[in-house]
Amino acid sequence: MDGEELNKEDEEFIILKLLAYHPHAEDKIGCGLQAIMVDKHPQFTQSRCLFVLRTDGGWIDFSYQKCLLTYIRKKYPSYAERFIKEHFKRSILKSLK
Incomplete structure (x- = not known):
């Protein structure tokens, strides 16, 4: 539901696996x-x-998308830009700059 806090398990996942890469x-x-x-x-x-x-x-x-882009670039620097270009919409990439 909108306006609700995540449960502790989901919150911990988001903090450690997503927000940490923003x-x-x-x-x-x-x-x-x-x-x-x-x-x-x-x-x-x-x-x-x-x-x-x-x-x-x-x-x-x-932005979870900014988190994902940063994660990909840090974990897979040799392949990141090609992967991002192939799998992320151009409109999303423009809006994240």
């Missing part, structure tokens, strides 16, 4: 991470997004 993870977490939530983006109302809920009561969205 190019600005430290900025996204800020003062501290309280929870991960799924909700509609306030600006792009047709999109459901992941949000970091911070310990100070603030929240910020983060």
